[in-house]
Amino acid sequence: MRTARADSLTKDKLLDAARELMLEKGYTATSVDEVCEAAGLTKGSFFHYFEGKEDLGKVLAQRFYESMRETHESAPFRQKKDPLDRVFGYVDFLASLSSRPEMAKGCLLGMFAQELSATHPKIRSICASCLENSATLLTKDLEEAKAKYGPRARWSPKGLVEYLTATVQGAIILAKAKQDPMVMRETLGHFREYLKCLFGK
Secondary structure, three states, X not given: OOOHHHHHHHHHHHHHHHHHHHHHHOOOOOOHHHHHHHHOOOHHHHHHHOOOHHHHHHHHHHHHHHHHHHHHHOOHHHHOOOHHHHHHHHHHHHHHHOOOHHHHHOXXXXXXXXXXXXXXXXXXXXXXXXXXXXXXXXXXXXXXXXXHHOOOOOOOHHHHHHHHHHHXXXXXXXXXXXXXXXXXXXXXXXXXXXXXXXXXX
């Protein structure tokens, strides 16, 4: 009888293989056969866990988001008491991530959204929800910082978070095109200066 731990390890192998392949080649160019081969498993194992490739894509997007959320929530800057310190800490933390080798591969949520938004609405919807949910803590911090340091300012915390998301996703694309990981750090540096202007720092 298959144990729960064995089930989890087998499923993780398939998801890990799919993540690497899809970050490299994209969703459409990656086949179920390739995922199974990379994972060292049979198609029977694949269909034990997933209804098909789209089901795999949905689970993979959600898993990518959960990993990203855990990384951010456990970061040291979350312990800062002042909300504005947490905001700047978040931007600095994102910049620090740019030096990690895995960041050169890109953001799976952004890649899926670009490639599949017109053809796979269920995956697109999951990506949209994950990107929005990933910004929940930052939005809250910005709301608190605005109330404390700029209550009369006309900008929207939610709009500013979406601006940051667009900035990060654009920087990821540009960094891949130029094969230069410093693009992310430099771009976030400009965003940090913009934040300082908004808060009069």
